[in-house]
Amino acid sequence: MNLLVTGGAGFIGANFIRQRLLEKNSPLTKLVNLDALTYAGNPANLADLAGDSRYVFAHGDIGDSGFVTRLLADHAIDAVVNFAAESHVDRSIDSPSRLSRPTSSARSAS
Secondary structure, eight states: OEEEEETTTSHHHHHHHHHHHHSTTOOOSEEEEEEOOOTTOOGGGGGGGTTOTTEEEEEOOTTOHHHHHHHHHHTTOOEEEEOOOOOOHHHHHHOHHHHTOOOHHHHHHO
16 A cells, blocks of 8 residues: 655644554555745654655645646555644634735635
8 A cells, every 4th residue: 555644743743653564564665754844844753663664755835736647646655644734723813814825725716
């Protein structure tokens, strides 16, 4: 199984990735971690997995549909787990427009 995890450099995503890769008898062939590395993402959270041949880090934004489409095809992804979010309350007060941008499907529909 090839898995795409979005937001995998954040606290929850990194722990999910670590758990999947360390699971005994895992059916996982490849795990691609797509993260924009904003304020919540920290690549150091997964630095210890750099030597695992099943782990691939992709720096990018889930709003970039072309990039996501290439990842899905290039890595023959079977499933997607989404942890990508920018929803901290303090940030929504300081800059609400950043949190309300349209998704790629909404942009293409207009």
